[in-house]
Amino acid sequence: SQQGEEDPQALSIQEGENATMNCSYKTSINNLQWYRQNSGRGLVHLILIRSNEREKHSGRLRVTLDTSKKSSSLLITASRAADTASYFCATTSGSRLTFGEGTQLTVNP
Amino acid sequence: ETGVTQTPRHLVMGMTNKKSLKCEQHLGHNAMYWYKQSAKKPLELMFVYSLEERVENNSVPSRFSPECPNSSHLFLHLHTLQPEDSALYLCASSLHLPGGDGKNIQYFGAGTRLSVL
Numbered sequence: 529s530q531q532g533e534e535d536p537q538a539l540s541i542q543e544g545e546n547a548t549m550n551c552s553y554k555t556s557i558n559n560l561q562w563y564r565q566n567s568g569r570g571l572v573h574l575i576l577i578r579s580n581e582r583e584k585h586s587g588r589l590r591v592t593l594d595t596s597k598k599s600s601s602l603l604i605t606a607s608r609a610a611d612t613a614s615y616f617c618a619t620t621s622g623s624r625l626t627f628g629e630g631t632q633l634t635v636n637p
Numbered sequence: 638e639t640g641v642t643q644t645p646r647h648l649v650m651g652m653t654n655k656k657s658l659k660c661e662q663h664l665g666h667n668a669m670y671w672y673k674q675s676a677k678k679p680l681e682l683m684f685v686y687s688l689e690e691r692v693e694n695n696s697v698p699s700r701f702s703p704e705c706p707n708s709s710h711l712f713l714h715l716h717t718l719q720p721e722d723s724a725l726y727l728c729a730s731s732l733h734l735p736g737g738d739g740k741n742i743q744y745f746g747a748g749t750r751l752s753v754l
Contacts, residue, residue, distance in 0.1 A: 558735075561742065570639065570727055570745030571680075616680070618743075625735040625743065627680040 532560075532617045532628030540634040547604040549631040551617030552597075558620040560593055562602050565614045565630070574602075574615075607635045640664040643728050643746035650718065651754050658713040658749045660728030668734045669711040670743065671703060672727040680727070686711060687734050718753045725750050 535550045551560070559578045563571040577584045577593045577600065584591045590603040604611055614630040641662045650656050662669065671683040685693035686705040700722075702714040711728055728746045735741040 559741075563743075568725065568748070568750065570641070570643075570729075570747045571743070572639065573742045573744070576742060620735045620741055623735050625741055626682075629679045 532619050532626055534615070534617060534628045534631040536631060537629070538632045538634070540636065541607060543607060543609055543635055543637050545607055545635075547607050547611070547633055547635070549602045549615050549633070551600045551602070551628055553600075553617075553619045553628075554598065555619075555621050557595075558622075560591075560600050561618045561620070561625075562589075562591060562600075563616045563618060563627070565616065567613075571616060604633075607633075609635050609637045611635050639744045639746065641728060641730055641744050641746040643726075643749050645749060646747065647750045647752075649752045649754065650715070652718060652720075654718075655714070655716040657715065658726055658728075658751075660711040660713075660746055662709055662711075662728075662730040662744070664730060664732075664744060666730035666732050666744070667708060668731045668741075669705060669708075670729040670731075671711065671713050672729065674725040674727055674748070675723075684713075685734070692734065715751075718751075720753050723751055723753045 532553050561576045562574045565571045575586050577591050588605045593600045612635050616630045618627045644659045669686045673681045683697045684703045689705045704712040725748045727748045729743040731741050731743045
């Protein structure tokens with residue numbers, strides 16, 4: 529089974545709304561990262577949160593990490609149509625970075 | 638631009654062809670990766686190179702053959718592929734291999750869309 533599993537698999541919202549995506553994992557981690565992928569393109573790193581951090585912000589992005597529940601969430605505030613993409617969490621455990629299956633976010637204008 | 642360039646962007650090949658995918662990074666990174674991304678499947682790590690040495694090979698069929706001549710270039714040589722090998726092949730690089738220091742952010746190329754007929 530996957531180390532990182534995103535929830536929901538797909539999310540459709542209206543422009544201006546907030547989008548929340550969740551990631552659960554199974555083993556202890558060094559850090560957790562979120563990446564974004566536009567259709568048919570490479571992944572782009574968004575934010576990294578270390579295992580001893582609980583919350584991190586970057587612009588309209590807010591990431592939380594709960595190591596006791598082995599889960600993380602990515603919040604995108606005031607969404608825009610340009611935020612439409614797939615979002616992946618990736619966990620670093622030992623010497624391995626493992627990606628989840630992704631959440632497809634659609635922001636309707 | 639992420640600093641990682643992949644060529645070609647699109648490739649169509651028959652099952653008997655031999656072709657190569659190229660990846661180049663201008664970031665001074667030490668680690669480079671090949672991933673396969675198929676529809677409705679998670680990203681699959683294929684190969685990992687650190688300082689030109691292969692450190693991971695995830696049970697990839699021998700019809701895929703990687704080559705890392707120096708720390709800036711990575712190739713994936715393809716021969717006698719199958720239709721199920723059709724996918725987006727992504728190259729990535731990072732300053733270091735994943736570890737505890739948090740310096741393993743990966744930078745991805747735009748990918749090569751491969752179709753095997």
